[in-house]
Amino acid sequence: MSSPVAYVSLTGMSKSFGGVKVLKEVSFDVRPGEVHALLGENGAGKSTLIKMMSGLYTPDAGTIVVDGKELKFSSTRDAGAAGIATVYQELLLFPELSVAENVFLGNYPRTSAGIIDWAEVRRRTRDLLDQLDTYDLDVDTKVLSLSVAQRQRVEIAKALSKNARILIMDEPTASLVESDVQRLMAVVRQLRERGVGIVYVSHRMPEIFALADRVTVLRDGAHVATRDIGEVDENQLVSMMVGRSIESLFPKADASIGETVLKVTNLNHGRHVRDISFELKRGEILGIAGLVGSGRTELALTLFGMTPATSGEIAMEGKVVRIGSPRQARDLGIAYVPEDRGQQGLVKAMAIRKNVSMATIERLSSGIFIKAGEEAQRALDAVKRLSIRCRNIGQPVGELSGGNQQKVVIAKWLETKPKVLILDEPTRGVDVGAKAEIHTIMGELVKQGVAIIMISSELPEVLGMSDRVLVISGGCITGEIARAEATPERVGAAMTAHRTGEAA
Amino acid sequence: MNLRSLIRHETLLALLLVIVLIVLSFQSDRFFTVDNLLNQGRLMTEIGLIAIAMTFVIATGGIDLSVGSILGLTAILTGVFWQNVGLPLPVAATAAIAAGTFAGFVNGVIITRFRVPPLIATLATLALYRGLAEGISQARSVRGYPEWFYVLGQKDVLGVPTQLWILLLAAVVASIILAYTTWGRTVYAVGSNEVASRFSGLSVEKTKLALYTASGFAAAVAAVIFVSRVSTTRSDMGTGIELDAITAVVLGGTSIFGGRGTIIGTIIGLCLIQALKNGLSLAGIKGDGTIMLIGAVLILAILASNLFERSGTRT
């Protein structure tokens, strides 16, 4: 069904930011009815290419030909008019506006009088969300009260609403759990059947092989290759991306598991943390699995003191403690790498150096004065140890690629020398290379005796990395499975289980 | 980019100040004299103290519109405590400063506890504190302070106006705090991304509370200096001073969105405004012409540094 004639083709696209060339004469095309995967490490330039295709950035050089006509996009509106719709990597939504309004903003159905037909807006939003199998979203709620995954759906609904000829999806599955990924892939296939051309960016290999017709690989802003999916295998793709081959995707390091550091008993907070009890030992990686909205993040936030527990007990190294704020948690040796790194993890406008020292700034001070030399030294060490790719430690974090930003957040928390490190979606939106690096870092940490709690929506990651898997559903623990017994089936079953019998 | 552009704005402003000083001293030979310049320092002390505290507040992305009213309230209380309550003047002034500081603390509580945006909170307390000043004063002014009290506002120490020493000290201490201490770092971090600061274990609430309290304190100290300078208290003292202070702060390069700004910038901004007010007046230009020019300088200075910054970095 995929026609060999491209609907959109880009030739010689180049773009620089502040003198740094991030895209060098890249060519790329999309045909109707195909899924064209765009691959590359973090910072390879995928999002930049996409933003030029959708009119958000103006290219420094290069031509865009749509349906045989050369076009210049001066805003996303032009691209929209040419039939190109985009789901961006950073969810670009309006927090104060309702779901329905977000979907149709700038594109409202009108009544014959020319005014916005709100009833129609709501009805069509409902339809679109139904198409995405999303029944748990009220179209009138404000987006600010939605979780990341729910926002992702709103973004997709928004792109679908435009009936585009070309749909660009920049890491749409980054924040989705397995079952949602399947649902999304079904939607993508359905669109492909309808003749829509899809540009699909993802760091998850299985999705690529399940969906894509063609792949294009970028490296350091340059075009490496474009192939039919049948012509390549995973190893080839990975080595095209990173310029070398990656040994193992989930390198589980063997660490000796020690005594209990953290013991949680009957912990409660609101509707999403209910009666949680578990133990965590030194050198152990405890994976937490669960569906979107199951309350994994809430649990982490409660342990970290952001939303202090309303009842229950937390004991660190045998001592019962009260954690009322992130500050207290930090001082007790608990570190938390949040899932939303842009908002919660980083101060994007600040230099790498200052971000790395942020959680330890008191320790880096004599009296009230910051020891600038030591601060810089530590940042340099961190950059080297975690191989963070940057110009220098004075570079604002916001300019780094996703994976490198994530490493900065991890570096910040490693500075606190935590006993318990909670990682919430540590590899979301992180490329294969960086992902392996982060996993390696985790391995080194447990060897040093750090206890890690890893929340991840990527089941293979949970299974591959964890010593033990805790499954959460509806805010309750529905399963605790040792590494040996942890199969996708068992974990998956626990994820959808409900603790019904225990009605209070 | 961040640091570089900061330096750029302040350098630009300093250059502008130098040019203004040179041009103005050609306009009037009485302008560039030690006496006159020191005297200008005396006149800008109250705004200066408030602007220094305001720099911190704005750098966290906040604002404090109630400073003028706190100034008025503290001034009235100084008089009332001294004359009506009968406290010795130093005690009365201290108590009034404590009250003004408390007013700032209340701002902080409203902002951090009840999560009211600073602009709204301080708009409300702007009305409240001024109202309290009027109510307490019953429209009477307190005069006839002892002679020694005027040392603060009208006399010199080592040839330099007394209050200018206070301003200098405050500026030095504040620059050091903002640039080199954990507290200063927290201010910038909160101003750039409050959520991430909280997630990093910084004490966001405490910092903000302290800042608004400090802002109240600065306004209160300014009030006592003001009373000493003009020898009387009136409930309308300091009306509109908030906008003057904010003008100096933003002219000095502090971002109204938070996350950046320096004390040196604020001080240069202050000096620039004061030099224009004074120098143009000496050059025979009337007050209304001067305020127009200050308005234009504010816009043009920020415009110029925007252009510089943009030509250097992004597209």
Add this chain to the structure above:
Amino acid sequence: QSVWTGGDDLPTNPLACDATPATAAAKPYDGGQPTNAPDRKGKTIKVVDVPKLVGIGYFNATSKGIADAAKEMGTMDAKTDGPSKANIDDQVTLIDNYITSGVDGILFAANDPVAIAPVLKKALGAGINVVGYDANSSPDARQWFVNQAEFNGIAKAMVDSMATEIGDEGAFAIVTSTFTTPNQARWIAEMQAYQAKCHPKMKWLETVEAQEDNILSFNQSNTLINKYGDELKGIFGMTSVATPAAADAVTQAKKCGSVAVVGLATPNAMKPYVGAGCVKSVVLWNPVDLGYAAAFVLRAVADGSLAPGATSVKAGKLGDLSVINGSEILLGAPTVFNKDNINNFDF
């Protein structure tokens, strides 16, 4: 509520209820003196006039008077520069700048008598001649003050006018700028003393603030009319902003004739209301004359022809003005404008 408690704590000095003029106690000169003032006799002097604020009709008029006088004398180079808000700080700063720039004379109308004193003393210390008008400073901070009308004289004129219009038992309210404005506060205090003494049965309802804001003055007047209904017989406007606004409120409420408006105002602003018969009498001295007199006094001081102990001073077309209270020069009795004479004035 009804009693006025604002303003300062200075004693009041109500005039006699009939037309007996006050017998002013002779007082020695209590003004200040410039130190080492150069001999300015006959020389052209540079003078700055710093009113309470610029941008209102009243001070435009005084400024015009000063300019007229300067032109007439030919030996005075005068300019007006004032703060844009009636703000003690800006006024002090402005005067300070003019001291530095080296003027020979300063004319001022103080926003606060005490707050302005230090800077005026500094001017005297720099050998500058300092003369006030309209609103006084502490006496020792200036040389002379041109008094447009004594507070008790204004008070008498106002209260008597009101009594004539609404009778000796009528109820009235007051709209003023702010309770802290010194002149207004003094006038109200004197009015209260005079009313208690000479029209004891008049009912003093309340005093409201309306800044120097004419719409607010209008709203406040309306609120008073609405609140008291028929009880309210008269409104005093204490400023040249409040009086026309009060008159407008009465006009628009169709209460002309049943609510009297008496107040201080410039004739130009009041012509429509006086012309329509809604306002019978407006009290004011002629501010152009006030400025004119102030300029002549300053010239006389600079020339040395007005020295401590003098009992009168020549002020151009105004003739001889007499010295009162030691160091004040009285402009004369306030003018009461009415339908017959208001069109003769243009300020």
Add this chain to the structure above:
Amino acid sequence: MMTTTVEATARSRAAPQRPGFFKRLFAEYGQEIVVLAAIVVLFAVVTMVNPRFISANNLTTIFSGNAYIAVAAIGMAMVIVTGNIDVSVGALIGVLATISGSLAVAGYPIWFAWLAPVLVGMAVNAIIGILVAYARIPSIVVTLGALSILRGGLISVTGGTWITDLPPDYLIAQKQILGLPVPLVFMVVLTLLAAFWMRYTAFGRSLYAVGGNAEAALATGIPIARRTVAVFVIHGAFAGLATILFATQLQVIQSTVPPNLELTVITAAVIGGVSILGGSGTVIGSTLATILFATIGSALIFVNVSAYWLRAVIGLLILATVLADMLRRRGRS
């Protein structure tokens, strides 16, 4: 734990129930309702003390005496919704009033004297808007500068003379339409029009987008810079309309405007529920807030609050409204 099952089932099946009408009304117009409630309570209490409070005359004073502030606050609310602010509107109204009055006195047609402030307001604010949108200077900086320039300019041009001898036909604010005072009609009609425009037109909605998330607005294809200029121009038009009411209320025009008028207007907008961070709020709220302030001012005189304490009580009431809103928001989340 029963609830867990119920939730899970609900999620997998049909759409969740839409919350009831009142709940949605409260969620969407919470602050407006708080302000309205405050007005109603004030009226009830003060009328009990003094029934004249609710007389037609007093209602006229309250509603139309401050209508010009409400009209100016409409434009201000729009500006704040886009995440900007304007501290120069007070000075602008002074300039516009002088222009309008001078034209009327100089014998230009009355309609022209009315139109001029609107046009000039739009032109001045177009410049401000361009500086904000294209030169990327924060609006508070531009308008602080504009405040100085306009205020200084007004004084140096007029020297502060008042404008008198206005032609009677010019004084539109003193007239009535269908027995209602013109300022009241102006205020209500303009508020409703603006509210409708902001809710039911794509252009109006785009203001929320610009203020809510500029980056996302750009990605949605909304021309942020053009919208920013447009919103300032519209605000200028409202400032012009406010000027007409301001200038024609009395038979003289005072060229100095009420001190701190800009703060009054901003306060009205934000107390009315416009989020100072941009992206939410309505002009109905700003108008209600103006009425609330007018009611408070009048009420305090009616209940004989000592005039010295008047401002303190007003401040306290403003603070109470702000805190009530915050508590309401908290209760909701």
